[in-house]
């Protein structure tokens with residue numbers, strides 16, 4: 066388990082991370098959400114020992130994370146850093162050997178990843194010959210080639226097209242299923258919602274939400290309800306327990322206080338005409354973030 070206790074980072078007078086306490090379980094995918102400047106990269110760099118913390122404790126299996134463990138850790142930094150003039154093969158085998166792999170093993174692992182990402186022809190290409198998105202795939206391979214136990218991915222999906230996002234998502238899910246603990250950051254709520262059991266939302270260095278996705282949604286209480294009908298439903302705008310109302314072409318989308326309100330709405334709709342859709346859903350992480358932080362989040 067990776068444990069952060071009361072971790073704070075000051076840059077001069079500016080507090081980038083404030084009293085952050087987290088437990089990141091083994092063999093799981095943990096999501097770090099937050100807008101620009103929220104403190105995600107700073108937290109990762111402190112976890113990896115690349116940046117000194119101002120106060121607090123960080124431990125992995127009860128011990129500090131340091132360079133001596135680099136063969137157990139994979140890191141995809143936000144600033145991608147490959148050498149443009151080197152070939153993919155030379156660069157990745159070099160990096161893999163630094164992390165304790167023998168060359169033949171590194172090459173066979175690299176070939177397997179290039180096949181998986183459907184770019185076997187990149188083996189002998191120079192990095193500068195690849196597009197930004199494809200360089201990112203190569204950088205991802207450099208973070209995982211040595212089969213780390215702990216994998217930290219800073220914005221792994223940014224800058225990728227939808228096909229490559231899916232390819233990378235499948236790869237991280239596979240790694241998790243094989244027992245890798247994965248921590249990744251994202252600006253995008255839906256990526257974390259789809260992939261993570263546990264998560265933390267940072268806002269200006271402070272955690273505003275933390276815990277299991279299921280528990281966070283359950284304890285939020287509010288639900289989303291879509292009502293599509295062949296008759297006007299605008300009376301629901303002022304219905305008791307409705308906290309948000311949005312008219313859509315076919316009816317309305319509501320945020321309601323709790324499940325009971327949906328039953329009352331259901332009763333109120335009886336006898337008025339044909340209801341084509343009555344769909345009660347959990348709140349999205351975006352809904353939760355907006356409620357907690359009070360800002361729209363993109």
Ligand SMILES: Nc1ncnc2c1ncn2[C@@H]1O[C@H](COP(=O)(O)OP(=O)(O)OP(=O)(O)O)[C@@H](O)[C@H]1O
Pocket residue numbers: 076079080081099100101102103104105106107108143
């Ligand atoms: N070396 C540094 N010196 C001074 N301030 C810094 C330094 N590194 C980060 N900061 C500040 O710390 C805060 C958190 O930055 P950080 O890079 O951790 O955010 P982030 O959540 O990763 O943001 P983004 O999504 O934009 O990458 C920001 O206000 C940033 O300006």
